[in-house]
Amino acid sequence: MVSVNHQRVPRKRTYLMCSPEHFAVEYAINPWMDVTAPVDTELTVKQWDRLRETLVQLGHEVHQLTPERGLPDMVYAANGAFVVDGAVYGAQFKHEQRAAEAAAHRAFYESQGWRFIAPSETNEGEGDFAYVPEAHGGLILAGHGFRTELAAHAEAQEALGRPVVSLRLVDPRFYHLDVALAAIDDANIVYFPGAFSAASQKVLAQLFPDAVIADDADVMAFGLNLVSDGLNVVLNSEAAGLAEKLEAVGYHPVPVELSELKKGGGSVKCCIAELRH
């Protein structure tokens, strides 16, 4: 691949994470979860700590949500809400096993003085919503097909006052938008076209002609489940091919190992909610 000399500028972020001390695979609500596969809790906590330290070393602020016993998926903090311009659109989980997580997120945001909008439609927060602040004046990309209902996209638009572009996910392995698409800076994205319907692929190609296009190996390695500050892209260490593609266009890949959390069907992004003032 040809190396391009782009001047990428990082922007300091504020994140929310939730420690995996109660993480386990006790039920299977996505194709990646296998209740018979053992999880090493000590290693999970170690890998998660490393991820948190990586963000802090990159200069970001990381808040923590208190994990609750009996909510083994609470570590996937990105699913609890979607925050844009200081407003918080709360989650309403599809599966009852995760339903109680929504209240914990709401309590966090309300205790910190954020403007919280309670949802009446099923949606899984940043799992299915991404924000690209400088694309077309500030665009919300939203996934539906497996978890978040289409009606939640309209509700989010009313709650947050930004245009929402609905994208249909068609492959159950990529059941959340954030497995198949990520903002890599304030104006551009990386995505795996095969996760989307043909019409949604056309929409993405029209809106983001310069997007980085990921392949099968990238998405299967959970590479797109990343967080970026505009320069540094923190992503699963298994996604070496995607790291190379991003480096070739001027980003700085920061690989982290998250093998244990992949057993629950998530990686870097799922563990990190962005708090956007």
Ligand SMILES: CN(C)C(=N)NCCC[C@H](N)C(=O)O
């Ligand atoms: C990248 N993804 C998919 C996320 N945003 N969240 C992971 C959620 C995993 C959880 N076991 C579940 O199935 O809900």
